[in-house]
Amino acid sequence: MRLAAKRSKCAHTISTAFNSCTWDTTMKTAYILIQIFSALFALAAAVLWHQASKDPAADNVMKGIQQLGAPDAFGSHETQLVAAVIKQSGLNAKAAICAAVAAVLQSVGVILTLIIT
Numbered sequence: 001m002r003l004a005a006k007r008s009k010c011a012h013t014i015s016t017a018f019n020s021c022t023w024d025t026t027m028k029t030a031y032i033l034i035q036i037f038s039a040l041f042a043l044a045a046a047v048l049w050h051q052a053s054k055d056p057a058a059d060n061v062m063k064g065i066q067q068l069g070a071p072d073a074f075g076s077h078e079t080q081l082v083a084a085v086i087k088q089s090g091l092n093a094k095a096a097i098c099a100a101v102a103a104v105l106q107s108v109g110v111i112l113t114l115i116i117t
Contacts, residue, residue, distance in 0.1 A: 035105075038101075041098045041099070041101045041102035041105065042098070042099065045095045045096070045099040051091050055084060
């Protein structure tokens with residue numbers, strides 16, 4: 001009965017660019033899309049941070065340096081270590097951007113929730 005009354009109300013509403021039925025539907029759809037994209041960006045951040053933490057190159061280089069035992073005996077290991085750190089830094093930067101986008105989307109979602117209700 002309520003659904004029929006709501007449809008009737010929507011059908012009889014003066015046709016405007018943003019009548020209440022269209023506005024509610026648009027806002028709810030926007031809220032759902034924001035939640036989906038926020039979850040995807042949060043998942044991307046988690047995957048990137050996991051990849052950055054599990055990069056074996058830095059661990060292998062550090063073990064090799066420790067086995068040499070001399071602080072000035074880096075040689076080619078120093079280049080490998082710097083390359084590994086640069087790679088991890090890039091992954092961390094991408095993950096931080098994804099996390100920031102997810103946080104902004106969640107903020108917009110909260111604002112939409114306040115507007116909808």
